[in-house]
Amino acid sequence: MPACTAARSLEIHGLPGRAGGLLDRIMAATDNDMSSVPYGGARGRNLRRVKLARSSLDIQRDVLFAIFLRELKSRFSGYVLGNVWLILEPLMMMVLFITLFGLRGRGEFGFVEPPVFILAAFLPFKMLWGSTMKQNMTSRGAALSVLNFRQARLFDIFLARTLVEGGVAVIVGIVLMIGLAWLGVNPLPRDPLSMLGYAAILWVFAASAGILFCVVSSFSREIEKLINLINLPLLFLSAVFFPMTAVPEPARTWMAYNPLVHPLELIREAWFPLYQSPVASLSYFAWWTVGAMTLALASYRLQWRRMLAS
Template identity: 30%
Template sequence: MTIEVNRSSWQVTLDVWRAMFLREIVSRISADRLGWVWLLIEPVLHIVLFVAIRQLMGRVRFIPGAEFVPWFVVGMMGFFLFRQAITRSMGAINGNKALFAYRQVQPLDAVLVRCFIEGLLKTLVLLLIVGGATVLEYHILPHDLLGVILIWGFIWLLGTSIGIVLSVLNTVMPETEKVVGLIMLPLYFLSGVMVPIQFLPHALHPYLLLNPITHGIESLRHQFFEHYQTIAGIDLMYMGQWTLCCFFLGLLLHLRYRIRLIAK
């Protein structure tokens, strides 16, 4: 006697995501013994490095409305969340080719699961750093917790939507990963992570504001620090437009190149 179990497409999708989530977590643990430690070491090294640089740059020792170290930590973690969602998603399709033999598993599932894992891990790292900084008597506890959660999720969505687009481009054109790697370093500095945008020439502000992650980082800092003043022109709607456009463009690319994405 056979028992037929009728599952909705949504239930099947959730089961696929759950299985891929467990697979990715186990893969991260077994592939690199230092992978989990590096999640915390990397931001700590950045903090130590730029705090040391700050001592040589008296001009940025004081940030209006915030202390330098908490200000830098918040911006750095926001950028890392954005960056990791992009870079990890680019290898998601090639890293899960064998699973596409099952018709329930789609390339987009692999990208979304990886982005979710990166968002989860970066959230845990942020909590650890905020806790450690608080113990060291740095004022880094968020002024508006709900606002921080919303902006943090917004930054993750932006990185995920761009990652969906780049996951297709990197599979079709493997050179994409190298180009993105070259872009990330200057983007790190141009997003106002290390040097406040307020201290840069006003003539550059309109061009810097074309970068959507700048809006996310500045908004995140505004939610953390009660008296922090962002520059004129910070607009979450602009960031949202980028997110929606990239998300739907990514979906269209996944449909257009579906056969090439699942081909071995």
């Protein structure tokens, strides 16, 4: 049997009881670029030994997949209330918003139902920005056990956590939209492709900021606490609970310097047919995203050894 055919015949059957076991198996399979594996008939008869050629891309894919499953298990196993909280938190914010503003809120923000307004702004801010940034910022603590394998890198943990948070945000958004539709509220965006594009840029910006903050916090642990404290006032400074059309000058101009205002306003424009933001700028936020990504990748490249040693 040719080596390429043998490479395609390799399969990992089943999932072990612990994510660490799956990580061990995949890492063992990728331990060498040229490894020897058995194949043959049932019950091990007529086994042969062949050389399995694996490219760097194959190894990277398996490592990332293993860490991704590990992050999923550590995030959702054993914490039932924490999983339910993913849905309850935005629901509670919707109820609070309706209670505080009521009919007055619907009159002031007449272009949209209050629950959909919260869904369109709070969910991207909380999950795409807050959770993704925080998970990447705290990745050094989760790297100790994974980095015992020589194929794994800290950057693999960044990628896996970013993918997990993005997937969780999509699932929570779909569940909430189905719930709103069941209650008779139309949650569908006017331009879903543009809305998803703006959300994806916010997601990349959050991942880049998290990597950058992880590098900075390696110099001082207090940086993480400071960033967590700043995240709370950002709820109001980023216009999560109100549209920028309701902000008078000159506060509107000053708030527009906050890069997080722009993706939220762009998402509202793509979601609500009658809403036109007075400050939203895709180019402004795109430059912030490119700058954050450049700084994050450059600082990680220069400081990754120090990050693991600290």
